[in-house]
Amino acid sequence: MKKVFFPAINFLLIGALAGANLVLPIFVDLARAQSVQITATVVATVLPACNDTVDNDSDTKTDYPADPGCSSASDNDEADPASASSGGGGGGGGGFVNIPITTVIFNGRAYPKSAVTLLKDAAVAASTVAGQDANFEITLSSVSAGNYNFSLYSEDSKGRRSGLLTFPVTVTQGATTKVTGIFIAPTIDVDKSEVKRGDNIAIFGQSVPQSDIIISVNSDDEFFGKTIADKDGIYFYNFDTSVLEYGSHLTKSKASIGNQLVSGYSPAISFKVGVKSAIKTETKILKGDDNGDGKVNLIDFSIVAYWYNRPLTAEAKQKVDLNNDGKVNLTDLSILAYHWTG
Amino acid sequence: MLFFLLIIFSIFFTASNTHAAIFSFDALSNQVRVGNEFAIDLMLDTEMKEVNAVEAKILFPTDVLELKEISDGNSLINMWAQKPEFSKDASEQVGVVSLAGVIPGGYNGYLGKRKIISLIFQAKNNGASSVLITEAKALLNDGLGTAAPVTSTNWQFSISADAPVVGGAPTKDQERPENFVIYLSQDANVFDGKWFIVFNTQDKKSGINYYEVAEDKRNVGVDYVKLNWHQAGSPYVLSNQNLSDFVYIKAVDNHGNERVSVLMPTRPSQDYKTYLFWGIIGLSLIWLLFRRICRRKKPIQQN
Numbered sequence: 195m196k197k198v199f200f201p202a203i204n205f206l207l208i209g210a211l212a213g214a215n216l217v218l219p220i221f222v223d224l225a226r227a228q229s230v231q232i233t234a235t236v237v238a239t240v241l242p243a244c245n246d247t248v249d250n251d252s253d254t255k256t257d258y259p260a261d262p263g264c265s266s267a268s269d270n271d272e273a274d275p276a277s278a279s280s281g282g283g284g285g286g287g288g289g290f291v292n293i294p295i296t297t298v299i300f301n302g303r304a305y306p307k308s309a310v311t312l313l314k315d316a317a318v319a320a321s322t323v324a325g326q327d328a329n330f331e332i333t334l335s336s337v338s339a340g341n342y343n344f345s346l347y348s349e350d351s352k353g354r355r356s357g358l359l360t361f362p363v364t365v366t367q368g369a370t371t372k373v374t375g376i377f378i379a380p381t382i383d384v385d386k387s388e389v390k391r392g393d394n395i396a397i398f399g400q401s402v403p404q405s406d407i408i409i410s411v412n413s414d415d416e417f418f419g420k421t422i423a424d425k426d427g428i429y430f431y432n433f434d435t436s437v438l439e440y441g442s443h444l445t446k447s448k449a450s451i452g453n454q455l456v457s458g459y460s461p462a463i464s465f466k467v468g469v470k471s472a473i474k475t476e477t478k479i480l481k482g483d484d485n486g487d488g489k490v491n492l493i494d495f496s497i498v499a500y501w502y503n504r505p506l507t508a509e510a511k512q513k514v515d516l517n518n519d520g521k522v523n524l525t526d527l528s529i530l531a532y533h534w535t536g
Numbered sequence: 537m538l539f540f541l542l543i544i545f546s547i548f549f550t551a552s553n554t555h556a557a558i559f560s561f562d563a564l565s566n567q568v569r570v571g572n573e574f575a576i577d578l579m580l581d582t583e584m585k586e587v588n589a590v591e592a593k594i595l596f597p598t599d600v601l602e603l604k605e606i607s608d609g610n611s612l613i614n615m616w617a618q619k620p621e622f623s624k625d626a627s628e629q630v631g632v633v634s635l636a637g638v639i640p641g642g643y644n645g646y647l648g649k650r651k652i653i654s655l656i657f658q659a660k661n662n663g664a665s666s667v668l669i670t671e672a673k674a675l676l677n678d679g680l681g682t683a684a685p686v687t688s689t690n691w692q693f694s695i696s697a698d699a700p701v702v703g704g705a706p707t708k709d710q711e712r713p714e715n716f717v718i719y720l721s722q723d724a725n726v727f728d729g730k731w732f733i734v735f736n737t738q739d740k741k742s743g744i745n746y747y748e749v750a751e752d753k754r755n756v757g758v759d760y761v762k763l764n765w766h767q768a769g770s771p772y773v774l775s776n777q778n779l780s781d782f783v784y785i786k787a788v789d790n791h792g793n794e795r796v797s798v799l800m801p802t803r804p805s806q807d808y809k810t811y812l813f814w815g816i817i818g819l820s821l822i823w824l825l826f827r828r829i830c831r832r833k834k835p836i837q838q839n
Contacts, residue, residue: 315738316614316640317717338711340610340740341650345641360641362650481679485723492615493721495638496734496771499617500726502636510725517681524673525681527617527638528589532679534640 296339296367301331302376303455304348304356305400305427310378313345313358313536317492324348328402328427339367346378347535350400351426354381357461358534377457380407380429380447384465388472391440394432395465401449401457403427412444412462413437423449438467482530484513489535498522498530557582557674557684559592560649561667561691568659569699573604575656576667576691580612580674581649585684588642588677590652591618592688593670594633598624600663600695603631605656607790609709609743612650613637615736619769620653642677654743664694709742709791718785718799721771732771733799735785742790750784751776760784760796779803 255261304310304324311321312332324330345360356378365371380401389395397409400423407429409419417437423429433445444462465474482490484497498514501522506515514522516529563576580590590613596603606620618636625632635653643650655667669688676682716737722729737744749772750763763784774783779802787795 313641317736338714338740341612341647343612343614343639343641343643358641360643362643362647364647484725485721491719492734492736493719495615495617496721496732497723497726499615500771502617507725513725524589524591524617524636524675527636528675528677528681529679531588531615531638531640531642532677532681536640 295335295370296337296365297370298334298337298342298344298363298365298373299331299370300334300344300346300373300376301329302346302374302378303328303402303451304330304378305350305381306403308348308350308400310346310348311536313347313534315343316345316534316536318536337365339365341365344373345534345536346376348378348381350381351428352381352383352400354383354399355535356381357458359458375455377402377449377451377455379457379460380423380449382445382447382460382463383474384445384463385474386465386471387474388466388468388470389435390469390471391438391467392434392436393471394434396430397433397445397447398428398430399447399460400427401429401447402451405449405451406453407431407447407449409433409445409447410459411438412446413439435467440467440469442466480533480535482516482533490530490533491536495527495530498526502527556687557585557587558649559652559669559672559674559686559688561669561689562649562651563691563693565700565702566691566693567699567702568693568695569701570659570662570695570697572699572701573656573658574702575607575654577654578652578669579649580652582643582645582674582684584645585674586642586644586677587674587684588640589636589638589675589681590673591636592652592672593635594655595625595668595670596631596633596655596657597663597665598629598631600659600661600665601631601667602658602660603633603655604658605654605790606633607654607656607743608652609654609739609741609790610651611637611738611743612639612643612652614639614738639677659695662696664692666693667691709739709789709793711739711741711789712793713737713739713744713787713789713795715795716785716787716797718783718797720779720799720802726771727773730773731777731779732773733783733785734772735770735787735797737787737795739787739789739793742793745788745790748786748788750786751781752784753781755782756784758796760786 253261257264300312306324306326306328308324308328309321310324310330310332312319312334314334320332320334322330322332342363342365343360344363345358347358348356359376359378361373363371363373381399382397383399385396401407403423403425405423405427407421407423409421409431411417411433419431419433421429421431442464443466444464446459446462448459449457480488480490482494484494501510501514503523506520506522511520514526516526558581560579560581561576562579564574568574578592578594603622606622608620616635616637618634620633620635623632623634624630633655668690672686672688674684674686676684714737716735719734720731721734722731726732735747746767747769748765749768750765751774752763754762756762765786781801783799785797
């Protein structure tokens with residue numbers, strides 16, 4: 195077993211002034227050794243109708259002060275007062291002014307043909323399906339300017355869900371903000387809930403086709419293994435448990451492409467090393483999913499928040515007390531936020 | 537005097553940790569003119585730790601400051617378990633703003649310190665004092681709710697008649713709150729198993745002030761003035777547990793801009809069936825009556 199270390203690529207800033215398009219470096223993320231590139235590009239120059247050198251109301255007069263419909267150069271309507279009041283069903287609008295659309299574009303890699311879901315401030319905003327090469331792109335329009343927490347997750351071909359990849363983005367009015375280089379962490383699972391010490395445990399999941407997969411097994415020491423995903427992004431690794439102590443252990447994985455693009459780590463999953471082996475059964479219960487709909491979202495938050503700092507009933511203790519300490523407080527809300535799916 | 541003791545207590549117990557989550561205030565100036573309206577922002581710097589839940593109380597002296605508005609516009613917090621609300625302590629001398637909320641997925645600190653809320657105050661009288669942060673918590677996004685070390689920095693200010701006039705009060709917000717979805721749910725553990733709805737939206741400029749609810753049998757389109765609105769919060773227990781009404785939710789921001797979302801009836805009204813039933817009965821009776829009258833009037837045929 196070899197220990198493998200990656201250089202962490204945490205920051206990448208770019209800046210350029212390209213023609214009329216202003217490319218603004220905003221920041222780069224991200225946690226867990228992943229980098230994401232974010233740029234905001236002003237794609238439309240907006241000039242008021244009274245300052246755009248266009249005869250918007252077809253009265254043969256153009257812009258302020260020549261056009262009597264213009265009260266100033268910043269006026270956005272050339273329509274003459276008289277013609278505007280005469281009805282006639284028009285005049286307004288013009289159609290020449292480029293209305294700036296505030297847009298955010300996300301692109302990156304998930305898994306081949308996987309569903310990718312985008313959350314905007316914790317609510318589902320859009321979803322798409324990645325291509326066979328695992329690449330995806332999502333465009334979000336009509337976004338207000340401001341600071342957002344965007345999150346992405348994907349589901350692999352077996353319905354296993356990735357962790358939530360969250361990044362804060364400042365959206366600029368009238369600009370297209372591009373978030374590129376997103377690399378969703380691999381999914382992960384194991385074939386046994388308990389493995390006899392010395393036997394192998396299979397660790398598997400899905401990522402980008404042909405990507406390098408690093409598998410970490412946390413014990414007192416951390417052990418690393420390496421494998422390569424196949425053409426469908428599926429990876430499989432047999433881990434020899436003879437190096438592990440008896441007891442509970444965690445495993446997680448991350449992917450890299452050409453030793454340059456590195457994903458974050460998948461959520462850690464647990465298994466036990468004991469004196470017998472037991473096949474893992476599919477009884478996955480999502481923590482925080484209080485209403486049992488397979489999601490952790492606003493509904494579950496509302497149920498837990500209802501009990502926040504209130505005395506619990508016996509039934510409520512079973513469902514909403516996520517850390518089993520007999521009360522619902524900020525800790526339970528934090529656990530729920532960690533397992534959020536939107 | 538009471539507030540002075542609180543300041544001493546706060547200074548004494550403020551922890552000083554490196555790599556701690558730091559709560560602090562941002563303001564344009566700490567010298568304020570009497571009568572001036574100004575904003576201070578409660579900020580959180582996670583120091584590159586991934587934090588997903590925060591809780592805090594803000595204390596201020598009510599003899600020199602009057603709280604005019606609380607804004608969560610452009611807040612780092614997406615969901616409030618306890619929406620920031622103003623109250624006074626038992627002595628009536630200390631204003632308290634309590635808050636608790638979460639950031640699903642966490643915030644890793646790469647944008648630096650971020651705003652949690654803005655407080656818009658009016659300076660009432662001359663004096664020097666502090667706005668305090670107490671009981672501040674920041675929990676890590678680790679699935680366990682582990683508490684991050686926390687440091688908080690109070691905001692010291694002085695109010696006088698000759699201080700320069702500074703801005704900081706929010707500019708006019710003309711944007712409506714963002715689109716939102718209303719979720720219908722039922723759970724045996726809350727509201728005695730009754731149907732309830734949940735909703736949440738954001739307003740990036742002035743912040744959400746309140747929500748209003750209207751339940752109505754009519755689909756009023758966009759003619760919302762026809763509805764009987766009343767203020768409510770999420771979650772909201774539906775009055776009509778038959779789920780046959782349209783449910784309208786209006787989000788109103790701090791500058792009065794509105795956004796309405798509608799939840800369609802899950803079980804459309806059965807009224808039309810009732811009307812149909814009685815209509816058929818009525819028509820049948822009329823038809824029978826008509827036949828009887830016709831028979832009576834039928835002339836007797838004579839051979």
